[in-house]
Amino acid sequence: MSKMLYNDAIMERDNVVDIEDRAYQFGDGVYEVIGVYDGEPLMMDEHMERLERSARELRLTLPVSTTELKNNLEKLVEANGLQEGIIYMQVSRGIASREHEFPNPETPAVTVAYTREEVRQSDVEDEGRPAVLVEDIRWLRCDIKTLNLLPNVMAKQKAVENNAVEAILHRGDIVTEASASNVFMVKNGELYTHPADNYILNGITRRKIIQLCDELDLKVNEQTYTVNDLLNADEVFISATKLDIIPILRVDDQTIGDGKPGKITKQVLQSFRSLYQKSVRNKV
Numbered sequence: 123m124s125k126m127l128y129n130d131a132i133m134e135r136d137n138v139v140d141i142e143d144r145a146y147q148f149g150d151g152v153y154e155v156i157g158v159y160d161g162e163p164l165m166m167d168e169h170m171e172r173l174e175r176s177a178r179e180l181r182l183t184l185p186v187s188t189t190e191l192k193n194n195l196e197k198l199v200e201a202n203g204l205q206e207g208i209i210y211m212q213v214s215r216g217i218a219s220r221e222h223e224f225p226n227p228e229t230p231a232v233t234v235a236y237t238r239e240e241v242r243q244s245d246v247e248d249e250g251r252p253a254v255l256v257e258d259i260r261w262l263r264c265d266i267k268t269l270n271l272l273p274n275v276m277a278k279q280k281a282v283e284n285n286a287v288e289a290i291l292h293r294g295d296i297v298t299e300a301s302a303s304n305v306f307m308v309k310n311g312e313l314y315t316h317p318a319d320n321y322i323l324n325g326i327t328r329r330k331i332i333q334l335c336d337e338l339d340l341k342v343n344e345q346t347y348t349v350n351d352l353l354n355a356d357e358v359f360i361s362a363t364k365l366d367i368i369p370i371l372r373v374d375d376q377t378i379g380d381g382k383p384g385k386i387t388k389q390v391l392q393s394f395r396s397l398y399q400k401s402v403r404n405k406v
């Protein structure tokens with residue numbers, strides 16, 4: 123059995139969930155998923171910053187500084203000898219008698235983290251996959267990475283039942299993001315992605331792609347676009363930690379472009395892959 127982090131102790135992964143942990147009863151907490159390559163977490167500082175922001179927006183006080191948390195997570199990776207995979211970590215508003223309102227301010231938040239070995243699926247990245255469209259029925263603070271993921275779960279299940287890799291979400295006409303990833307489309311040589319407002323989670327991978335595109339002299343328009351624009355795009359791809367970039371070849375019954383991974387998508391994927399080559403990663 124691998125080890126886990128419980129508050130600031132590394133211990134055997136065991137049944138430590140308290141039934142009155144607010145994460146369990148209300149989804150009252152925040153989380154992060156961090157990719158690990160060659161035994162090193164990728165873009166850890168960006169993940170810690172986003173965690174801090176999510177916690178602040180929910181008025182949840184993190185029990186330790188993100189510097190300390192980062193150290194603890196690095197210790198966990200080492201304890202598990204993880205080379206390639208992910209760190210999952212969450213902080214809940216703590217354990218208290220079940221009442222909806224915040225517990226007594228003295229109640230400490232609870233941090234848990236574990237690692238999972240996961241080998242990258244470069245065949246999926248190279249080949250691309252289909253996606254389905256699902257109405258976005260989430261709350262209006264999708265910018266916060268909270269544990270509340272039921273609409274995302276329902277959407278992803280629809281994707282799986284239709285042999286698709288993702289469910290692309292739309293609020294009415296506007297494409298927002300996907301159930302567990304961000305969405306980019308390419309039209310006439312330029313990229314488009316929903317602006318980082320309250321309707322989407324500002325993905326760490328999304329931000330890195332925008333930065334890489336700048337270096338590649340590719341224009342990224344952070345602006346809304348419609349379902350019709352998506353269906354008529356030259357290329358579409360999704361992005362998220364660990365799955366990185368997956369070309370989308372079809373959306374529902376509509377083939378995207380020529381039904382193959384597009385030129386710009388491949389260029390961005392290539393550039394993203396270079397991030398986890400050790401020499402480059404040290405500069406990320």
Ligand SMILES: Cc1ncc(COP(=O)(O)O)c(C=O)c1O
Nearest residue numbers: 302303304323325326327362363
């Ligand atoms: C709803 C949603 N959007 C976007 C993302 C991509 O974020 P990141 O690139 O930080 O993994 C995720 C990741 O899980 C997500 O759940």
